[in-house]
Amino acid sequence: MSKTLGEVARTARVQARLTQVDVAERIGLATEVYGRLERGLMLPSVPTLWRLCLTLRIPADHLLGFAVESPPQWALTPPAEQDDAEVRRLMRSVRKLKASHVRTLSLMVAVLRREA
Structure with missing residues (x-):
């Protein structure tokens, strides 16, 4: 999920003609932390996710990878057994x-x- 979020965030940021510094400042993260988020090395907290959605003008379901035609592989994993x-x-x-x-x-x- 973190890889998907990072890729979508990077694409949306580039389309919005923003730098990583711009986005990091607007959502209240250090630039290095935001860079890790875009590289798929971490997931944001819920408040940070909300600010990221507002800044990039992108719905959370799209940012999390739920708005795609075929769901990501991790979403297809069967639920844990007893x-x-x-x-x-x-x-x-x-x-x-x-x-x-x-x-x-x-x-x-x-x-x-x-x-x-």
Whole structure:
């Protein structure tokens, strides 16, 4: 999504005959930060997205890539399965472990994978 937003923002900025400095000043970002946004390296906050839409005079659905004939590949990814909830719970527990315990758990997982 960040790549799509960056490409659309760059195209709209060029069509509006604005520089990155112009847009960055108008939406309240440092020029370097706006440059990262255009390169697809980050997504803006919702308030910044709103200011970007107003500055570039472009609807948010177009800027986010939702106004295209064929949706982007990431939008076609099927929703997460129920097993994902169990994995998320497991990961929350693992994050609370000490580093030595995480290493031990990692070794156990490696052994289980070999047996599978």
